[in-house]
Amino acid sequence: MKKCDFCNLSTFEKRIYYQSKFFYWILDRSPIRPGHTLVIPKRHLKSFEDLQTKEIKALVGEAKRWVPKILKTYKATGYNLVANISKAAGQSVPHLHFHIIPRTRAELGKLDKVRQIYYRSLPEHKRPRIIVHQVIQQVNKLKLK
Numbered sequence: 001m002k003k004c005d006f007c008n009l010s011t012f013e014k015r016i017y018y019q020s021k022f023f024y025w026i027l028d029r030s031p032i033r034p035g036h037t038l039v040i041p042k043r044h045l046k047s048f049e050d051l052q053t054k055e056i057k058a059l060v061g062e063a064k065r066w067v068p069k070i071l072k073t074y075k076a077t078g079y080n081l082v083a084n085i086s087k088a089a090g091q092s093v094p095h096l097h098f099h100i101i102p103r104t105r106a107e108l109g110k111l112d113k114v115r116q117i118y119y120r121s122l123p124e125h126k127r128p129r130i131i132v133h134q135v136i137q138q139v140n141k142l143k144l145k
């Protein structure tokens, strides 16, 4: 048996609702919301940038087909599209996967919980703030690399 859960089909086979040449579309086993979907590349990849262009094109095509179905099925009007890359970002299975989490406006009171993922539960007054000249500095830094 392979160590990686997402290389081991038997760990999620029953939760697959669609598979293509490159990806599995499965329901998360502990969904944040009903319809919480994981899109898992069939190849063991660590990170988003390891995807090949043909895989990214296929993924977008599949999303055009499946995201509207997910939203309709779960009566959602929006969704979160998230990939946690590495333990530092909260990745639990070390095999690239994307979360698609259907959302409704009725959840607005819980939106802050989504932000807590990104801000690591920092209270409002402790969240990092950057000002315009810092944004420009950071943009320039990124452009130089």
Ligand SMILES: [Zn+2]
Pocket (backbone or CB within 6 Å): 004, 005, 006, 007, 008, 043, 044, 045, 094, 095
């Ligand atoms: Zn794997």
